[in-house]
Amino acid sequence: MTQLTNAPSTTAATQPGDLAVPAARNEPSVRRRKTIHPGRIVAWIVMIILLVITIFPFYWMLRTALSSNGALSANAASLLPVDFSWGGFQRVFGLQSIDDAIADGGSGAQLDFWRYLLNSVIVATGITVCQVFFSALAAYAFSRLKWRFRNIAFGVFLMSLMVPVIFTLLPNFLLIKQLGLIDTMLGIMLPSLFMAPFAIFFLRQFFLNVPLEVEEAALVDGASKIRVFFSVIVPMSAAPIATISILTYMTAWNDYFWPLMVSYTDESRVMTVALGAFSAQSPQGGPDWAGLMAATLVAATPMIILFVCFAKRIVNSIGFSGIK
Amino acid sequence: MAITTQNLTRQGAVPPPATPTRNKQPDDTKLALLLILPATIGLVTFYFWPLLRGIWLSFTSWDLLSAAKFVGADNYVRMVQDPVFWNAIGATLYFVAVNIGIQTIVALGLAVLMQRLTGSILVRSLILTPFLVSNVVAALVFFWILDFQLGIGNQMLEWIGLDRIGFFTSEDWAIPTVALVNVWRHMGYTALLIFAGLQAIPASLYEAARVDGASEIRMFKAITVPLLRPILGLVLIISVIGSFQVFDTISVTTGGGPVNATRVLQVYIYDNAFAQFDFGYASALSVAMLAILMIVTFVQYRITRAGQTDLN
Numbered sequence: 001m002t003q004l005t006n007a008p009s010t011t012a013a014t015q016p017g018d019l020a021v022p023a024a025r026n027e028p029s030v031r032r033r034k035t036i037h038p039g040r041i042v043a044w045i046v047m048i049i050l051l052v053i054t055i056f057p058f059y060w061m062l063r064t065a066l067s068s069n070g071a072l073s074a075n076a077a078s079l080l081p082v083d084f085s086w087g088g089f090q091r092v093f094g095l096q097s098i099d100d101a102i103a104d105g106g107s108g109a110q111l112d113f114w115r116y117l118l119n120s121v122i123v124a125t126g127i128t129v130c131q132v133f134f135s136a137l138a139a140y141a142f143s144r145l146k147w148r149f150r151n152i153a154f155g156v157f158l159m160s161l162m163v164p165v166i167f168t169l170l171p172n173f174l175l176i177k178q179l180g181l182i183d184t185m186l187g188i189m190l191p192s193l194f195m196a197p198f199a200i201f202f203l204r205q206f207f208l209n210v211p212l213e214v215e216e217a218a219l220v221d222g223a224s225k226i227r228v229f230f231s232v233i234v235p236m237s238a239a240p241i242a243t244i245s246i247l248t249y250m251t252a253w254n255d256y257f258w259p260l261m262v263s264y265t266d267e268s269r270v271m272t273v274a275l276g277a278f279s280a281q282s283p284q285g286g287p288d289w290a291g292l293m294a295a296t297l298v299a300a301t302p303m304i305i306l307f308v309c310f311a312k313r314i315v316n317s318i319g320f321s322g323i324k
Numbered sequence: 325m326a327i328t329t330q331n332l333t334r335q336g337a338v339p340p341p342a343t344p345t346r347n348k349q350p351d352d353t354k355l356a357l358l359l360i361l362p363a364t365i366g367l368v369t370f371y372f373w374p375l376l377r378g379i380w381l382s383f384t385s386w387d388l389l390s391a392a393k394f395v396g397a398d399n400y401v402r403m404v405q406d407p408v409f410w411n412a413i414g415a416t417l418y419f420v421a422v423n424i425g426i427q428t429i430v431a432l433g434l435a436v437l438m439q440r441l442t443g444s445i446l447v448r449s450l451i452l453t454p455f456l457v458s459n460v461v462a463a464l465v466f467f468w469i470l471d472f473q474l475g476i477g478n479q480m481l482e483w484i485g486l487d488r489i490g491f492f493t494s495e496d497w498a499i500p501t502v503a504l505v506n507v508w509r510h511m512g513y514t515a516l517l518i519f520a521g522l523q524a525i526p527a528s529l530y531e532a533a534r535v536d537g538a539s540e541i542r543m544f545k546a547i548t549v550p551l552l553r554p555i556l557g558l559v560l561i562i563s564v565i566g567s568f569q570v571f572d573t574i575s576v577t578t579g580g581g582p583v584n585a586t587r588v589l590q591v592y593i594y595d596n597a598f599a600q601f602d603f604g605y606a607s608a609l610s611v612a613m614l615a616i617l618m619i620v621t622f623v624q625y626r627i628t629r630a631g632q633t634d635l636n
Contacts, residue, residue: 040441046437047434050437053508054450057508076473137363138359138363138364140359141356142360146352147352147353162621164569167375170374170381170597171381173597175369193366194365195367197371254457256575257594272461272572275458289474293464299460300457303456303457315448318452
């Protein structure tokens with residue numbers, strides 16, 4: 001059965017009706033070579049080209065970040081770091097004296113990336129914890145509790161999926177301003193703290209799948225409904241909760257437009273906004289490319305680490321999250 | 325508690341007369357309302373209220389300093405006569421066309437390649453990597469790679485004997501360039517969405533076709549495309565809506581220039597609100613954006629018949 005289901009993807013490009021192929025997969029080279037079709041080689045080449053296009057910019061960030069600005073202009077085409085230097089990273093973290101920074105092609109302006117990293121961590125963590133928690137509570141009410149207006153209320157929540165986030169930004173900015181929360185991290189977090197329509201929808205889908213018997217067994221044992229939520233539903237849905245948390249964290253970390261509106265100073269500036277500011281300060285003689293690429297790497301690294309740890313979970317969630 | 329047990333035993337013993345049992349089930353209304361309270365606060369405060377307020381503001385003139393003044397449809401009249409607005413609409417449509425056109429073709433190809441060659445989690449992870457970094461990071465990396473003097477991209481053009489291109493500085497190239505940066509960031513994600521749809525097509529169809537001697541291309545046309553249509557429709561709607569709202573990539577690279585070449589609707593809205601402090605006009609532009617998005621979604625939904633499936 002496994003071989004049967006695998007067959008179409010592994011032998012697609014072979015001769016029509018070549019039934020011997022699934023067996024041939026386990027045989028060494030001689031038989032296997034017969035099944036290699038020129039179309040398959042071309043397909044692999046196209047695939048590899050696409051993968052290179054995908055990955056190359058990341059390598060280029062690293063290569064540039066480890067070069068020094070002076071050498072970059074002379075060796076624009078070198079594929080390896082030129083005149084290897086940690087200067088870019090040192091400027092990003094304010095470890096270089098201002099004179100050295102200016103000599104290295106930096107702007108000399110101090111941007112405190114530790115601060116922005118910390119701000120980003122606080123904002124993304126706060127949004128993730130609160131949003132997932134409150135969304136889970138609502139999803140529980142929409143999936144496991146029986147009450148009169150359940151379907152109507154859920155329909156109203158689903159409608160919010162159709163409100164383009166972008167449209168709410170200006171009015172939300174005004175509200176945050178009236179609340180006196182401009183340039184605070186709370187102001188950045190607030191609109192996302194209470195829920196996300198998609199998180200409710202996503203979690204409800206999984207809560208619905210928890211077998212009724214498990215819940216009833218707990219109720220028979222004298223647990224209250226709210227107990228059931230924490231001691232049955234949440235543990236049994238740990239995987240989807242982790243998935244939605246990771247997705248929420250990534251979204252919050254990468255957001256740019258909203259924090260750009262709300263934050264003005266280091267008080268609340270997050271990584272994405274700081275990157276924009278860093279690139280905008282062009283020192284004399286062109287941008288500080290090494291520093292800028294070091295900064296983009298610093299901004300991207302937490303997401304890449306998260307991805308390395310949870311790649312399978314994130315990749316497998318894509319089918320669901322997109323199709324809604 | 326007792327009620328629940330009773331229900332259980334009764335259901336076990338006597339096949340239930342449906343309505344009476346339901347009436348005796350515990351009513352969770354209070355708890356339910358308590359549980360959805362935080363989410364409802366968020367929904368009303370940050371989704372529905374701003375929706376109404378945004379529409380209201382579009383009929384006012386407001387610079388944040390004095391009180392908002394009702395001006396009727398003035399903002400809309402001004403909008404219709406504003407050449408920069410129409411230019412922004414044009415730039416946005418151009419951007420969306422290039423972005424979605426190329427992105428869909430590449431992603432579809434990538435998804436089919438994955439389905440045919442490998443479903444390896446490594447490959448799927450690698451193609452998703454660009455989606456993990458923010459638009460800002462993606463934009464800045466390509467800003468550097470495509471730099472006129474020092475960018476490796478222009479260096480490569482020179483190697484193959486072409487002239488250097490001012491990707492971000494030429495009026496002709498700015499929009500396609502920004503669109504391609506977006507393609508780079510989203511093609512893997514889109515490919516995975518389509519890949520998920522491909523997986524849902526029964527393998528038996530391909531086997532049957534293969535037994536009948538169908539070629540790869542014929543199978544793609546006769547099986548993959550028609551059965552993928554509903555998924556492709558949804559993916560298109562999602563990516564087109566995302567594409568219309570482009571801001572980050574442009575904001576950190578061209579900032580709307582050269583001249584107005586990349587001043588797409590979203591950038592123009594931001595400029596009006598935060599550079600001109602003209603919140604009334606910016607809100608009217610936002611309403612225009614909302615209307616466009618709704619029309620686009622509706623039309624696309626109808627055209628692609630995304631709600632239906634041919635699988636039956």
